[in-house]
Amino acid sequence: xxxxNLTLFNRIKDSDIYFSFIKSPTxxxxxxxxxxxxxxxxxxxxxxxxxxxxxxxxxxMEAFTPPSWTEEGLSKFILGTDGQGRDMLATILYGSxxxxxxxxxxxxxxxxxxxGLGLSAGYFGGKYEMIVMRLTDVxxxxxxxxxxxxxxxxxxxxxxxELHDEMAIYxxxxxxxxSEWPQFARVSRAATLVxxxxxxxxxxxxxxxxxxIIMFKHILPNIMRPVLVIGTIGLALAIIAxxxxxxxxxxxxxxxxxxxxxxRLGNDFLFSGEWWITFFPAIFLVxxxxxxxxxxxxxxxxxxxxxx
Amino acid sequence: MKSKNLxxxxxxxxxxxxxxxxxxxxxxxxxxxxxxxxxxxxQNEGPTTMVSRQIYEALVxxxxxxxxxxxxxxxxxxxTPKTWKFNLRKDVxxxxxxxxxxxxxxFSILRAQQRTSDFKEYISTITxxxxxxxxxxxxxxxxxxxxxxxQLSNIFVMSKKWCEENFAMAPQNWDAxxxxxSATNSMGTGPFKITLREPNTKTxxxxxxxxxxxxxxxxxxxxxxxxxxxxxxxxxxxSGELDVVTDAPVQDLDRIRASGAHKVQSTPQMRTxxxxxxxxxxxxxxxxxxxxxxxxxxxxxxxYQAIDIEAIKKKVMRGLSEPAGIITFPxxxxxxxxLDERLPYDVDAAxxxxxxxxxxxxxxxxxxxxxxxxxNDEAICTAVVGMLGKIGVNVSLFAxxxxxxxxxxxxxxxxxxxxxxxxxxxxxxxxxxYLYETGASWNKVNFSDSEVDAAIRVMEGEVNLDxxxxxxxxxxxxxxxxxxxxxxxxxxxSWASKRSVDVPIRPNNEPLFRFSNVR
Numbered sequence: 001x002x003x004x005n006l007t008l009f010n011r012i013k014d015s016d017i018y019f020s021f022i023k024s025p026t027x028x029x030x031x032x033x034x035x036x037x038x039x040x041x042x043x044x045x046x047x048x049x050x051x052x053x054x055x056x057x058x059x060x061m062e063a064f065t066p067p068s069w070t071e072e073g074l075s076k077f078i079l080g081t082d083g084q085g086r087d088m089l090a091t092i093l094y095g096s097x098x099x100x101x102x103x104x105x106x107x108x109x110x111x112x113x114x115x116g117l118g119l120s121a122g123y124f125g126g127k128y129e130m131i132v133m134r135l136t137d138v139x140x141x142x143x144x145x146x147x148x149x150x151x152x153x154x155x156x157x158x159x160x161x162e163l164h165d166e167m168a169i170y171x172x173x174x175x176x177x178x179s180e181w182p183q184f185a186r187v188s189r190a191a192t193l194v195x196x197x198x199x200x201x202x203x204x205x206x207x208x209x210x211x212x213i214i215m216f217k218h219i220l221p222n223i224m225r226p227v228l229v230i231g232t233i234g235l236a237l238a239i240i241a242x243x244x245x246x247x248x249x250x251x252x253x254x255x256x257x258x259x260x261x262x263x264r265l266g267n268d269f270l271f272s273g274e275w276w277i278t279f280f281p282a283i284f285l286v287x288x289x290x291x292x293x294x295x296x297x298x299x300x301x302x303x304x305x306x307x308x
Numbered sequence: 309m310k311s312k313n314l315x316x317x318x319x320x321x322x323x324x325x326x327x328x329x330x331x332x333x334x335x336x337x338x339x340x341x342x343x344x345x346x347x348x349x350x351q352n353e354g355p356t357t358m359v360s361r362q363i364y365e366a367l368v369x370x371x372x373x374x375x376x377x378x379x380x381x382x383x384x385x386x387x388t389p390k391t392w393k394f395n396l397r398k399d400v401x402x403x404x405x406x407x408x409x410x411x412x413x414x415f416s417i418l419r420a421q422q423r424t425s426d427f428k429e430y431i432s433t434i435t436x437x438x439x440x441x442x443x444x445x446x447x448x449x450x451x452x453x454x455x456x457x458x459q460l461s462n463i464f465v466m467s468k469k470w471c472e473e474n475f476a477m478a479p480q481n482w483d484a485x486x487x488x489x490s491a492t493n494s495m496g497t498g499p500f501k502i503t504l505r506e507p508n509t510k511t512x513x514x515x516x517x518x519x520x521x522x523x524x525x526x527x528x529x530x531x532x533x534x535x536x537x538x539x540x541x542x543x544x545x546x547s548g549e550l551d552v553v554t555d556a557p558v559q560d561l562d563r564i565r566a567s568g569a570h571k572v573q574s575t576p577q578m579r580t581x582x583x584x585x586x587x588x589x590x591x592x593x594x595x596x597x598x599x600x601x602x603x604x605x606x607x608x609x610x611x612y613q614a615i616d617i618e619a620i621k622k623k624v625m626r627g628l629s630e631p632a633g634i635i636t637f638p639x640x641x642x643x644x645x646x647l648d649e650r651l652p653y654d655v656d657a658a659x660x661x662x663x664x665x666x667x668x669x670x671x672x673x674x675x676x677x678x679x680x681x682x683x684n685d686e687a688i689c690t691a692v693v694g695m696l697g698k699i700g701v702n703v704s705l706f707a708x709x710x711x712x713x714x715x716x717x718x719x720x721x722x723x724x725x726x727x728x729x730x731x732x733x734x735x736x737x738x739x740x741x742y743l744y745e746t747g748a749s750w751n752k753v754n755f756s757d758s759e760v761d762a763a764i765r766v767m768e769g770e771v772n773l774d775x776x777x778x779x780x781x782x783x784x785x786x787x788x789x790x791x792x793x794x795x796x797x798x799x800x801x802s803w804a805s806k807r808s809v810d811v812p813i814r815p816n817n818e819p820l821f822r823f824s825n826v827r
Contacts, residue, residue, distance in 0.1 A: 054697070055696075058693060058697075060616065060623050060695070061616075061622070082688055083687060084691065267539050271543070272562065273563070
């Protein structure tokens with residue numbers, strides 16, 4: 001009876017997770033940082049008046065303006081400008097939006113594929129399980145960044161150049177997703193193996209519930225905890241993978257730069273003293289990945305004590 | 309036992325010393341791109357010729373001071389206005405030991421005239437070439453040719469026997485992507501020979517001990533290690549991994565100078581950077597208007613006036629460029645200061661011109677750029693995209709590596725592109741013959757003007773210098789008024805090297821390692 005009167009908010013407030021959350025300063029801090037970053041990235045039009053992708057608003061004469069607190073800095077460009085006269089802050093926020101979109105989409109793609117295959121492999125067993133698991137083994141022998149490079153290379157071969165710039169972001173999502181799914185498949189299979197011998201599964205089988213419903217309605221919710229933990233850490237990995245690929249020049253095109261592209265473009269000016277062009281995107285990427293990782297660590301400790 | 313160990317120790321010391329000695333005079337040379345092919349007649353492109361120049365030689369050549377002097381030919385004379393006689397040196401041997409004779413020279417000139425050669429325009433006026441004896445070559449030209457020597461200084465001589473043995477009788481068809489033996493191997497009479505070739509990674513030149521000339525260098529090996537990324541190249545130079553960089557990034561020159569162990573040399577280069585617009589196509593391949601705006605002179609002028617070349621000079625080139633009004637530079641026959649004046653930078657006038665031409669809202673087009681050929685090429689293009697955006701011309705940038713860029717240009721895939729042009733002959737004829745003549749191989753804007761074509765014929769055959777100069781001046785005026793191309797600037801090049809390495813800088817950006825020394 002009591003349960004029904006509780007609102008969602010109160011249920012969350014009474015849960016173990018919430019308790020653990022407010023007891024953990026790192027979790028609170030990293031969540032706060034992430035909320036700020038997400039907000040600024042997705043509502044960047046509200047945060048900054050500049051649009052770095054509108055060439056008509058740029059002035060080349062304002063290029064290489066240092067950050068505002070230095071001697072030659074201008075107060076209208078807080079973090080300075082890059083070699084084309086784009087405001088660094090606006091460019092970074094637009095860039096991080098692309099990085100976040102790619103990261104999230106890639107993780108969701110990997111999660112759906114990995115959990116689907118891992119769960120069914122664990123549930124059905126037999127030859128099917130063997131094939132899926134050997135497939136993950138094979139793929140885990142190839143470093144994920146190489147896998148992503150391979151996918152990107154093939155895509156460049158098939159897709160015509162005119163389409164490539166538009167497709168680049170999807171190719172990138174696919175490339176990163178495909179290189180991360182084995183983690184999800186392994187974890188969800190292991191968890192399924194434990195769950196499928198439990199009584200509630202046997203009971204469902206006996207009353208004739210179909211396999212699909214048992215898998216996705218009964219087992220899936222029970223294996224979500226470890227999957228969410230890897231998903232969070234995987235998000236940080238995916239964002240870094242995207243930055244790496246873009247840094248290598250095979251990611252998103254320079255006309256819509258992500259964080260990795262920005263770091264690559266700024267790299268040319270490191271020796272000449274224009275450090276802010278590469279430093280700020282880099283430090284932004286570090287803070288972003290670090291916050292996600294801290295949150296992931298906390299989730300692991302809370303949701304899955306066995307992993308400790 | 310002990311004495312045995314001592315002997316072993318001494319031998320080791322000896323070995324270490326002797327092996328380091330042999331490496332002592334190696335020059336590690338880097339630039340952003342590599343030679344496109346080792347076939348000396350296949351591709352007329354800067355770095356490709358830079359590499360060929362170390363291993364191949366021509367009848368005559370330009371020295372350090374850029375004046376023409378003898379190389380494989382000892383002396384020459386024009387017996388009639390259209391006949392030239394070249395007396396070859398008798399002591400020249402190819403690096404495989406076979407002597408070089410007039411047979412090889414005749415073969416090489418004919419080879420460079422074949423369809424697949426990119427040097428055929430240099431010597432298109434030569435109607436016949438024959439060996440009168442083993443060391444004399446006679447060349448006939450269609451008209452009296454005042455710049456034949458300039459042209460011949462770029463025609464490298466190959467061994468006929470070597471070409472026969474290695475199926476390299478015709479130049480590699482680079483535009484069609486052909487792979488030949490001569491594209492990855494070389495055998496010339498020059499001061500160096502290539503012993504290892506890994507395109508875009510490493511090329512090793514060794515001193516050619518059979519070279520005929522007086523050795524003025526003390527180099528035993530040159531390693532060419534192309535590094536595309538500017539920062540990486542500078543880091544490698546500063547850390548001592550490289551000895552000389554022939555395209556030091558403009559933004560890093562102060563940093564390199566600040567290092568006590570390095571020096572920087574700069575000189576205005578004989579190269580002009582410009583943009584080309586296809587004026588013949590009925591419809592732009594990458595446009596959105598269904599027609600070709602570049603056909604209208606107003607549009608070309610609008611684009612011209614929308615480019616703030618001073619901003620590019622100051623911010624992108626850090627002052628190391630000279631804004632250009634024509635695609636040629638001081639020192640070339642036909643250059644004048646007045647021709648080199650640019651139209652003023654004026655955004656409002658540009659907008660007005662676009663509106664007058666019927667494109668008040670602008671149009672879309674793709675700009676093709678190399679990203680590893682010219683000084684800051686991609687950055688210039690990005691800046692141009694921004695400037696054209698201000699007059700409503702929505703340009704998308706497509707930057708790629710030079711080998712693809714040039715190949716696709718040659719394949720007529722570009723609407724709007726960047727190119728740089730040097731003038732190795734130091735005569736305006738070279739520019740017109742390649743860039744402006746109807747149907748010329750690098751005339752990818754498809755400019756065509758019968759008066760210019762006629763002037764080019766005059767430049768080829770007129771020995772009266774006043775008349776010839778008048779023809780050149782007239783041709784420049786026509787192409788400048790037509791805005792056939794959008795000139796940007798004359799490049800200034802900077803070479804950075806260790807203080808202990810002496811590679812004299814030359815305005816054509818070609819190092820001559822036979823004059824280089826390592827201390």
